[in-house]
Amino acid sequence: MSYPADAILVLVDVTPTGDAAPSTAALLGAAAQIGTPVALVAAPAGTAQAAVDAAGSAGAAVVLTADADATALTVPLVDALQAADALVRPDAILVSNSIAGRDAAGRFAARAERALLVDAIGVSRDDEGIVAHHSVYGGAYLTDSAATFGAPVITVRQGAIDARAEAQQAQVEELSVTASGAAAASVGAIEAVEATSSRPDLRGAARVVSGGRGLASKEKFVLVEQLADALGAAVGASRAAVDAGYIPQSHQVGQTGVSVSPQLYIALGISGAIQHRAGMQTAKTIVAINKDGEAPIFDVADFGIVGDLFTVVPQVIEALEARKK
Ligand SMILES: Cc1cc2nc3c(=O)[nH]c(=O)nc-3n(C[C@H](O)[C@H](O)[C@H](O)COP(=O)(O)OP(=O)(O)OC[C@H]3O[C@@H](n4cnc5c(N)ncnc54)[C@H](O)[C@@H]3O)c2cc1C
Incomplete structure (x- = not known):
């Protein structure tokens, strides 16, 4: 199938329970401001239906699903990003500036030889392409950054973007990913920490x-x-x-x-x-x-x-x- 010429690829942060992280709506909202959002949900096969649904509700026109091994750290996400990028040829790749997102974005940008624009508080599009906006030096300056070639990989600060996209009847497609075999730390176990408080998480709280x-x-x-x-x-x-x-x-x-x-x-x-x-x-x-x-x-x-x-x-x-x- 062909993908929109103005596609913006969004890597959805998937929680160990298969849900989309709260950053998803803002990432897709930002993507919709500069093009057509295409979401990538990379998680072990069949475990992330909730995240797929959430991506559609948050405005993804297409949701690509990739079977990603949860026992290897980051590399499966980078492999999935590489496959999605080759298929969709997006104008930019948006990733949450979360710990996992930053890790995946950095590794993918290095592997694909792309510009990495970090901790954006906004994105826009001008005649030459995608621009990321940043608040730097403790908020003393606002700066813009753009890539001179290739689709930039942009990490987006959680909670910084108010824009939300309209819900879509997303077309869901399975992405075929070739494992790179790159060195990866392996995850021994994931243990859910009992929430001791009903208060929202600091990161991303309204x-x-x-x-x-x-x-x-x-x-x-x-x-x-x-x-x-x-x-x-x-x-x-x-x-x-x-x-x-x-x-x-x-x-x-x-x-x-x-x-x-x-x-x-x-x-x-x-x-x-x-x-x-x-x-x-x-x-x-x-x-x-x-x-x-x-x-x-x-x-x-x-x-x-x-x-x-x-x-x-x-x-x-x-x-x-x-x-x-
Ligand atoms: C490398 C480095 C990294 C740092 N990173 C961080 C960081 O990540 N986060 C951070 O916060 N700081 C950081 N700091 C420390 C920072 O410089 C300040 O020392 C710190 O933020 C001060 O905290 P504070 O405002 O609570 O305390 P203070 O500066 O002591 O201020 C206390 C305030 O409370 C007010 N106050 C006192 N009593 C009352 C009252 N009864 N009612 C109303 N107001 C009252 C006072 O008027 C005063 O303004 C860092 C410093 C360094 C050098």
Whole structure:
């Protein structure tokens, strides 16, 4: 069959349970802005029907399925990308900037000798081809990048893209993949970690409430969690809060932590050091509560409250709870 001349190949991140990762809708939304989305679902045969369906609902015109060995790390995804790329001849390949996505994108770009444009917060098309947009140096600059030849491989920051594509009756096709036999680490076992919280994951969350050193103790950090729960938000933290033992490192937002791009980011008792801003500056709406009116966090905040967070936050929670009644 022939594929659309403006095809954009999207590698869907498939979870070990065969679902499409939450990044899928934004990847396909971005692809639809610059061409016709063709999704690639690479997973052991017959295990990822949910991901195939999700790709269609999220706007893929065509879904290619590839039987990928789950016991080998990354190489089966790269082999599938290579086969899909040769078949579809897309104008760009979009991959989530997740850990697995970054790995696959890097290896594929090296193998196919393509430009790798990383951590894009947007994509567009001009007369010469596909352009990726980035927020760099801690959000201080917006830059564009494009490839001088070949379809670029673009990793897309989770949560950065609002565009969504219309659901499609996707045409599903089995992709034939020749295993490259390239060296791959093997996966010994996959163990599901019991979710200890019903809060959303920090990466990709639509709302994030983060706390800093201003929370003063692990016991008082609970206030951050209470506001997060009132908003259905994920919990983040500054490095100072992590170093002080208020919360585990996996919650750290910033240069040496997680980068987030939520619709709403609330910073409580966080000064707004450049290393923290690097991980949250692309949030759509930033709210800061800090008792120091000169704190740099207010430079990037859309809304700021200068006040003691222990006075302000309980009132915010009360107001939110009152609205729910
Ligand atoms: C290489 C490197 C990498 C780094 N990576 C990261 C990173 O990934 N993420 C990160 O966050 N940091 C990172 N840092 C650390 C960063 O430079 C800052 O030290 C850190 O972000 C400060 O955290 P904070 O804002 O919580 O603390 P502080 O800077 O101490 O700020 C605390 C704030 O709380 C306010 N406050 C205090 N009490 C109250 C109250 N009762 N009510 C309201 N406000 C109150 C204060 O006014 C102050 O503004 C990195 C640093 C380096 C050198």
